Amino acid sequence: MLATGCTGEAAKWERGGWPAPVTKQGRDALHLWQGALVASLIVGGLVLLMIVGAAVLFRLRSADQMPRQVRYNLPIEVMYTFIPIVVVSILFYFTAIGENNEDKISKAPALQMGVVGFQWSWQFNYLTQGLSITGRPGDPPQLVVPTDEPIHFYLTSPDVIHSFWVVPFLFKRDVIPGHPNEFEVTVTTPGTFQGRCAEYCGVDHDRMLFTVKALPKQQYAQWLASAKTAASAGTNPEYTVYTGPKVGPKAGGYLS
Ligand SMILES: [Cu+2]
Incomplete structure (x- = not known):
């Protein structure tokens, strides 16, 4: 990640390390990449926050204090099944549109x-x-x-x-x-x-x-x-x- 910034070209950070596109199709591909990068940073950030949060909260308890014992939690299980499906569907939607654009062929190319x-x-x-x-x-x-x-x-x-x-x-x-x-x-x-x-x-x-x-x-x-x-x-x-x-x-x- 740090090495991609070594060209001294600030805009490269905005492009997530990619070279500057010179085609219409390349610009679309770059936008898909930027969207996926932002989405993964948000999801990754949330997951990291929850892991660190759980670890810290657990350590705050005294050693002999047991957490509440439960067998299952339906709302949470529904949530962690539903959210990844939503995330994957959104990524799939934009990827399919992007791929169709890349494969588009005009009737009379110059x-x-x-x-x-x-x-x-x-x-x-x-x-x-x-x-x-x-x-x-x-x-x-x-x-x-x-x-x-x-x-x-x-x-x-x-x-x-x-x-x-x-x-x-x-x-x-x-x-x-x-x-x-x-x-x-x-x-x-x-x-x-x-x-x-x-x-x-x-x-x-x-x-x-x-x-x-x-x-x-x-x-x-x-x-x-x-x-x-x-x-x-x-x-x-x-x-x-x-x-x-x-x-x-x-x-x-x-x-x-
Ligand atoms: Cu070859």
Whole structure:
């Protein structure tokens, strides 16, 4: 708990140690975490108070004084069954709503992104724009996306299970061979963010890094145009022309 405060960033305490979210979905996840943290502090505080209170009150008696002997106390038993059910129900309610929000998929996302996690790097396929970015271990690729637009990710793997994790998205999802996964995010803050594979996937797992650069719409369009030029001219070894399927869970599923 104390170590999380070591970044010198006061707001980190408010976030319960979490990094600052840069997506709409990440902000919702953070609010759920903050709510759960406050609830657990209140419940934990009450329980501690009762334990310490009982211990102190017991010690205040003289040694030969016996407490009143009772077999059961119905109101108290009802209470300690009922209160945890209420607490768990409230947590369940907000978690279910939060998870549904995270899994929400819009009808017309601005960008369809096929992500292939392979041993040991990443390939990003701009499905409808016809661009592929392929990284190599130790030479992390950079995924460039627009801000304030829903981005639909399809996650596929040709070999073993990986996990797509962009740290300040506050979200990760497994990349499973034979089982395409998908999710959607809207990046709200421009910037460059660290991404990594979050599932141990072999000897070079630690080199399976990437970055996500989020640009405002216009700058993104400029970048896309120049990247596509580089792809067709072959001037950047990371960039190639993407010719695979354009939509659907199979899209971007294979290394070109
Ligand atoms: Cu991996």
